Amino acid sequence: MANQHVSDPTEHAHASHELSFWRKYVFSVDHKVIGLQYCITAWIFLLIGFSLMMLMRWQLAFPYQPVPFLGRFLSPHLAPNGVISAELYNQLGAMHGTIMVFLGIVPLAVGAFGNYLVPLQIGAPDMAFPRLNMMSYWLYLPAGLLMLASFFLPGGAAQSGWTSYPPLADINPGQTVWLLAMVIIITSSLLGSINFLVTTLNMRAKGLTLSRLPVFVWSEMVASVLLLLAFPPLEAASILQLADRVLHTSFYIPAGLVVLGVPSTATGGGQPILWQHLFWFLAHPEVYVLVLPPMGIVAEIIANNTRKPLHGYKTIVASMIAIGFMSFIVWAHHMFISGMAPALSNFFLVTTMIISVPSVAILTCFIYSLKGGSIRFTTPMLFALAFLPMFGIGGLTGLPLGISVTDIYLHDTYYVIGHFHYVVVTGSIVAMMGGVYHWFPKWFGRKMNDTLGKVHFWGTLLCMNGVFFPMFIQGMAGQDRRYWDPMTQLHNVPTQPLHVVSSISAWTLFLFQLPFIYNFFHSMFHGEKADNPWEATTLEWACPSPPPHGNFVKIPRVYRGPYEYSVPGAKTDWIAQDAPEAA
Amino acid sequence: MSSSAVAVNYPGEHSGLTNAKLGIWLFLASEVMLFATLFTSYLVIRLGSSSWPRGWEVLNVPLGTINTFVLITSSVTIILAYAKCMARDKAGFKTYMALTLALAFVFLGIKSVEWGTKFRAHHFPSTNIFFGVYFVLTGLHALHVIGGIILNSVLLFMADKHWDDPLFAGRVEAAGLYWHFVDIVWIFLLPALYLL
Numbered sequence: 001m002a003n004q005h006v007s008d009p010t011e012h013a014h015a016s017h018e019l020s021f022w023r024k025y026v027f028s029v030d031h032k033v034i035g036l037q038y039c040i041t042a043w044i045f046l047l048i049g050f051s052l053m054m055l056m057r058w059q060l061a062f063p064y065q066p067v068p069f070l071g072r073f074l075s076p077h078l079a080p081n082g083v084i085s086a087e088l089y090n091q092l093g094a095m096h097g098t099i100m101v102f103l104g105i106v107p108l109a110v111g112a113f114g115n116y117l118v119p120l121q122i123g124a125p126d127m128a129f130p131r132l133n134m135m136s137y138w139l140y141l142p143a144g145l146l147m148l149a150s151f152f153l154p155g156g157a158a159q160s161g162w163t164s165y166p167p168l169a170d171i172n173p174g175q176t177v178w179l180l181a182m183v184i185i186i187t188s189s190l191l192g193s194i195n196f197l198v199t200t201l202n203m204r205a206k207g208l209t210l211s212r213l214p215v216f217v218w219s220e221m222v223a224s225v226l227l228l229l230a231f232p233p234l235e236a237a238s239i240l241q242l243a244d245r246v247l248h249t250s251f252y253i254p255a256g257l258v259v260l261g262v263p264s265t266a267t268g269g270g271q272p273i274l275w276q277h278l279f280w281f282l283a284h285p286e287v288y289v290l291v292l293p294p295m296g297i298v299a300e301i302i303a304n305n306t307r308k309p310l311h312g313y314k315t316i317v318a319s320m321i322a323i324g325f326m327s328f329i330v331w332a333h334h335m336f337i338s339g340m341a342p343a344l345s346n347f348f349l350v351t352t353m354i355i356s357v358p359s360v361a362i363l364t365c366f367i368y369s370l371k372g373g374s375i376r377f378t379t380p381m382l383f384a385l386a387f388l389p390m391f392g393i394g395g396l397t398g399l400p401l402g403i404s405v406t407d408i409y410l411h412d413t414y415y416v417i418g419h420f421h422y423v424v425v426t427g428s429i430v431a432m433m434g435g436v437y438h439w440f441p442k443w444f445g446r447k448m449n450d451t452l453g454k455v456h457f458w459g460t461l462l463c464m465n466g467v468f469f470p471m472f473i474q475g476m477a478g479q480d481r482r483y484w485d486p487m488t489q490l491h492n493v494p495t496q497p498l499h500v501v502s503s504i505s506a507w508t509l510f511l512f513q514l515p516f517i518y519n520f521f522h523s524m525f526h527g528e529k530a531d532n533p534w535e536a537t538t539l540e541w542a543c544p545s546p547p548p549h550g551n552f553v554k555i556p557r558v559y560r561g562p563y564e565y566s567v568p569g570a571k572t573d574w575i576a577q578d579a580p581e582a583a
Numbered sequence: 584m585s586s587s588a589v590a591v592n593y594p595g596e597h598s599g600l601t602n603a604k605l606g607i608w609l610f611l612a613s614e615v616m617l618f619a620t621l622f623t624s625y626l627v628i629r630l631g632s633s634s635w636p637r638g639w640e641v642l643n644v645p646l647g648t649i650n651t652f653v654l655i656t657s658s659v660t661i662i663l664a665y666a667k668c669m670a671r672d673k674a675g676f677k678t679y680m681a682l683t684l685a686l687a688f689v690f691l692g693i694k695s696v697e698w699g700t701k702f703r704a705h706h707f708p709s710t711n712i713f714f715g716v717y718f719v720l721t722g723l724h725a726l727h728v729i730g731g732i733i734l735n736s737v738l739l740f741m742a743d744k745h746w747d748d749p750l751f752a753g754r755v756e757a758a759g760l761y762w763h764f765v766d767i768v769w770i771f772l773l774p775a776l777y778l779l
Contacts, residue, residue, distance in 0.1 A: 128602045194609045201598045202605060228609060232617035240624065240719065247708040249715030251628065269632050269712035274624055281620075 027138070029130035030549055034137050035116030036443065039436075041137075042108035045144060046429070047513075049099035052092045054506055059084040061503035063485045078156070086484040090159035091151065091174065093482060097162025098178065101286070102185050103144045105428055109293035110189070110227070111140065113435055114196060114220045116443065120540035120547065121214050123205025123556045123578075128198040132191050139188035143181045150177040161482065163283070166252035166275050170244045171259055179242045186235045193224035193231075200224075205539065205578075207558035212577070214538045214562040215310065218317050219296030222324040223289045230285035230328070237278035244270075276338055280331035288327045290424050291391075292320055294431035295362060298384045301438050302366055303563040304536045305381035306373030307573050310563045312365035319358035319365075326355040336404040337411050345404045352402035359395055363388065378534070379453030383434025386461050387427060394422030397472065412482075415475025421468045426461075433460070433516070438534065440520075445545040446527030452519040459512030466505025470498035535574050538562050542578045603750065607757040611764050614727075618768050621723070625716050625775060636713050638777040641706075643697055647777045650693050651769065657686035658766045661735070661759045668755045673746055676755075680739045683762070687732050694725055717776055724772060727765045734758050 028034060058067050064083055067074065071082020078088040119127055127133045150157040155173035158164065169175050200221050204213075240251040248266065252275050255268030303310040310316065332340060332348040366388055375381065397419040400406040410416065433456075440448045474495045479486060486492045486499065532541040543552045556578040564575040598605055629635050638644075660682045667675035698721075701707075701714070708718040738758055745751045 129606065190610075190613055194606050194613075197609055198602050198606045202600070202602055228613050229616050232613045233620040236617050236620035236624070239723065240621075243708065243715065243719050247715070247718070249708045249719065250712055251624070251715060251719075255633075267709065267711050269628070270715075271628060271631050274627050278620060278624070 027134060029126075029134045031115050031119050031127045031130065031133060032443075032547060032551075034133050035112050035114075037137055038107050038111035038115055038140070039113075041141060041144070042104055042112055045099050046104040046108070048148070049096050049104055050510065052096045052099070054510060055084065056089060056092045056096065057499075057503035057506045059089055059484065060486060061500045063487055084484075087156070087159065089484040090161075090482075091157040094158045094161050094164075094178070095147070095151070098147065098158070098182075099144075100424075101162065101290070102182070103140075103147065105290050105424060105432075106189065106227075106286070107140055108432055109290065109428065110192060110196070110220065110223055111137070113216075113293060113297065113432065113439075114192075114223075117439065117540055118196060118217055118220050119199060119203070120442075120543065120551060121217050121538055122200060122203060122208055123539045123542070123552060123558065124199060124203040125550045125552065125555075127195050128203055129195050132195055136188045136192040136195070139184050139191070143184035143188065146177060146184070147181040150174055150181070153177060163279060164241070164275075165279075166241060166244070166272050167254070167257055167264075169241065169275075170252055171264075176242065176245050179238050179245070182238050183235060183242070186231045186238070189227050189231055190235075193227035196220055196224040197228065205556050205558050208539070208577075211314075212558060212561050214296075215299035215313065215316055215320075216293070216296035218320055219292040219299075222320045223292045225324055226285040226289050226292075226327060230282045233278050234282035237275055237282075241275065273335075273338055273340070276335050277332065280334045281328075284331040284334065285324075285327040287420075287423070288323055290428050292323070294387070294428040294435070295320075297431050297435040297438070298366060298387050300536075300538065301380045301384040301434055302369050303565065304438075304534050305376045305378055305384070306369055307376070307565045308369070308373045308563075309561075309565060310365070311368040311371075312361075313561070313563070316362050316365050319361045322358040323355060326351060326358070330355050330402075333402050333404075333407070336407045342404075349402060349404050353399075356395065356399060356402070363392060363395070378437075379448070379450055379457060380434040380438035380534075382454065382457045383430050383437065386457070387431045387434070390422060390426035390430060390461075390464075394419060394424075394427050397422065410475060412480055413475035414471040414479045414481055417481050418468050418471030418475060421471070425468065426464045430460070430464070433457075436520070439540075440523065440527075441530040441533050442540055442545050442547075444524050444527070445529060445531065446523055446525075447530045447533055448519050448523040448527060452515045456512060456516045456519065459515075460509065463505045463509035463512055467502050467509060470495075470502050474498055535572075537564055537574050537576050539577050542576060601753050603753040603757045604760075607760050611760065614764060618771075621720060622771065622775065625720065628712060628716065632712060638779060641713070642717070642777050643700065644777050646693055646697050647773050650690050651773050653686050653690045653693070654766045654769050657683045657690070658763055660686065661762050665752070665755050665759050668752050673742060677739060677742060680735060680742075684732060684735055684739065687728055687735070691725060691728060691732075694721065720772060720776065724765070724768055727768065731758070731762050731765050734761065 024030075025033060028037075055067065055070070058065070066082030067079070067084060071079060074082060074084070074088070078085055078091075084092075115127070115133065119125070147157075153174075158169075158172070158174045158178035160169035160172045160175060164175065164178070200213075200217060240249075243249045244251050244253065244266075250266045250268050250270040252272050253264065253266040253268055253270045254272060257264040257266065257268060299310055299316065330348060330352045332344060333352045336345050336348075370385075397415070401410055401416060401419060437448050437453055440446070474492075477491065477495045479492045479495060480489070483489070483492075487496065531545045534541075539556055539558065540547075542556050558577050559580055560575060560577055562577060564570075564577075566573045567575055600608075660679045664676050664679035664683060667673075667679055698718075701718075706714050708715045735758055738755055741751070
C-alpha cells in the first residue's frame with residue numbers, strides 16, 4: 001500500500017510550465033489556484049454585500065433623504081429622486097444576507113482557506129478530486145453572478161429576506177432566480193465537502209495520524225460533514241419552493257390564503273412552517289460552518305504566536321465534533337414564536353443550552369493558551385486576540401435568544417441582528433482577516449505590510465463595534481428588524497440617533513478596508529520576501545512559499561504533533577512536524 | 584488488496600477505501616438526506632391534510648409495479664456488469680451495461696406513459712397537493728435515473744479506451760452503488776405514493 005502512489009511531484013512541477021494561461025489561472029485544477037480564486041471572489045462578494053448594507057444604512061439613519069452622490073445612479077423606479085424605496089430596501093436586505101452567508105463567508109472559510117491549506121497541512125500533492133474541485137468553483141461563480149444579475153432582471157432581486165419564509169416568498173417577485181442560484185450554490189458546496197472529507201481521510205502523509213492533525217484541518221472536516229448532511233435538506237426545500245413558484249404547487253401555501261384582499265388561486269393544503277423547519281435544519285449547522293473554520297484559523301495563529309502548544313488540543317477537537325453533532329438538533333430555537341408546540345420549544349431550549357458548552361470550552365482553551373506565553377503581537381495575532389472577546393460577546397448574547405421566555409421579547413428585533421453579527425463579523429470575518437495576514441507569505445512568498453495591517457486592525461475593530469453594539473440597545477428598546485422606516489413606530493424614535501452612530505461606523509469601516517485592499521495587492525508584488533516568517537511548525541510551511549505545482553518536493557513524513565513550540569531541551573523554540581526525532 | 588485499489592494513490596494511514604468509493608458513499612449520504620427530507624415533507628403535508636386520495640385509486644398500480652421490477656432487474660444487471668469487469672470479460676461487461684441502460688430507458692418510457700395519461704386527464708402538479716407531491720417526487724427520481732443513464736453510458740463508451748486503467752473497475756463499482764440508491768428510492772416511492 002505504502003508504495004502505490006502514482007503522482008510524482010517533481011514531474012508535476014515540470015508539467016506546469018507547459019500549461020496555457022487559461023488552464024493555469026482560470027480553469028485550473030490545482031487546489032492552490034482554486035483556493036486563491038475562491039479567496040479573491042469571496043472577498044469581492046463580501047465587499048458587494050457590505051456595499052448593499054451601506055446603502056441601507058443611509059435609509060435607516062436618514063429616512064426619506066435622497067442618497068448623496070449614488071442616488072442619481074439608482075433606478076428612478078426603485079429610488080424616486082434618489083430616495084430608497086421600501087421595495088429596493090427589501091431587495092438590498094435579502095441580498096445582503098444571502099451574499100454574505102452563501103457567497104461570502106462560507107466560500108471564504110471552506111473554499112478559500114480550506115482549499116489552499118488542507119492539502120498542504122496534511123502533506124498531500126492536491127485534493128482527492130481536482131476536477132471536481134474546479135467544478136465547485138465554476139458552479140459557485142456563475143451562481144453568484146446569477147444572484148447579482150437578479151437585481152437587473154424584471155421583478156428585481158429577491159425581497160423576502162435571506163430566510164425566504166413562505167407564503168410571502170412564494171408570491172413575492174424575484175424569488176425564482178434566488179432559488180435557482182441557491183440550488184447551484186448548494187450543489188457546489190456539496191461537491192466541495194465530499195472532496196475535503198475524502199482528501200483528509202485518505203491522503204494524509206505518513207505519520208500524520210488523526211490526533212496529529214492541526215486544529216484547522218479538524219475544523220474543516222467538521223464543517224464539511226455539516227455541509228454534506230445539512231445542505232441537501234435546503235436543496236429539497238428550495239426545490240419545493242421552486243415548484244410552488246414555477247409549477248404552481250402548494251407545498252408551502254395553506255388553504256384559504258388571501259393576498260391583498262384577493263383569495264389565492266393556489267389549491268392550498270401545504271404548510272408554511274415546513275419551510276421554516278427545513279430552512280433552519282440547514283441554517284443552524286450552517287452557522288457552525290461559518291464559525292468553526294475561523295476558530296481553526298485562530299487556533300493556528302494563537303499556538304504560533306504564543307510559542308507554546310495549544311492548551312487542550314483534545315478538548316478543542318472533541319468540542320468541535322460535539323458541536324457538529326449537536327448542531328443538527330437545535331434548529332427550532334429560531335422558531336419559538338412560529339406557533340410550534342411549547343413542549344417542542346423546551347426540547348430545543350435544552351439542546352441549545354447544551355451546545356453552548358463545547359463552544360465555551362473551545363474559547364476557554366484558547367484563553368488558557370495565552371497564559372504564560374511570550375506573546376508576539378504580530379498583525380495576525382491581533383486579529384486572533386480580538387476574536388476571543390468579540391466572539392464571546394456574540395456567543396453570550398445568544399443565550400437569551402435560545403431561552404424561549406426571553407426570546408419571545410427579543411425575537412426579530414435589532415438585538416438578534418447585533419448577536420449574529422458579533423458572531424459572524426467580529427468573530428468569523430475578523431479571524432479570517434487574521435488568516436489572510438498569517439498565510440499571505442505562504443500564498444505569495446511575501447509578507448503584508450505590518451503598519452498598514454495594524455491601521456486596518458484597530459480601525460476595523462473600533463468601527464465594527466460602533467456598527468453592532470448600538471443594535472443591542474435598540475433591540476432591547478423593542479425595535480423590530482427589517483423595517484424600511486423605523487420611525488413609523490413611535491417607540492423607536494428615542495433610539496434613532498443610534499442608527500446614525502451605526503451608519504457612520506459602517507461607512508468608516510469601509511474606509512478602513514482600503515489599507516487592507518491596497519496592502520493585499522501591493523504586497524503581492526512588492527512585499528518583504530519571506531518563506532516561513534512566523535517559524536510555524538505545521539506541514540504547510542514544509543514546502544516552498546509559494547508552493548510549486550504538486551506542492552512538496554519530497555513527500556513529507558510526520559514525526560510529531562502540530563504544535564511543538566518551546567519544547568524543553570530543543571535547540572530552537574519550534575520543531576516542525578516533519579522534523580525527525582533527533583532534532 | 585485487489586489491483587483495482589491502486590486508486591489509493593498516496594502513502595499514508597488511510598481509510599482502506601479508494602477515493603472513488605469513499606467519495607460515492609459520502610455523496611450517497613447527502614442524497615439520503617435529500618430524499619429523507621422529501622419523504623419527511625410528504626409525511627408532514629399528508630398528516631396535516633384534511634383529505635388525501637388513496638394512491639391506488641388515482642395512480643396506475645400495475646404500471647408502477649412493472650417499473651419496480653424493471654428497476655430491480657437493472658440493479659442485478661449492473662452488478663453482473665461489475666462482476667464481468669472484475670473477471671476482465673470486456674464483452675460481458677458491455678452486454679450487461681447495455682442491458683442496464685436499456686432497462687433504465689424502459690423505466691423512463693413507462694414513467695412517461697403514466698405522466699402522459701395524467702396530463703390528458705388534466706391532472707397537473709397544480710391540481711392538488713397530492714399531485715404536487717406525486718409529480719415532484721417522481722420527477723426528481725426520474726432526474727436521478729437520467730443522471731444514472733449518463734454515468735452508465737459514459738462508462739460503456741469509455742470501456743474500450745480505459746479498460747486497462749486500474750481506476751476503471753472502481754468507477755464501475757461507484758456507478759453501481761449510485762444505481763442501487765436510485766433503485767432503493769423508487770422502492771420507497773412506490774408504497775408511499777401508490778399503495779398507502
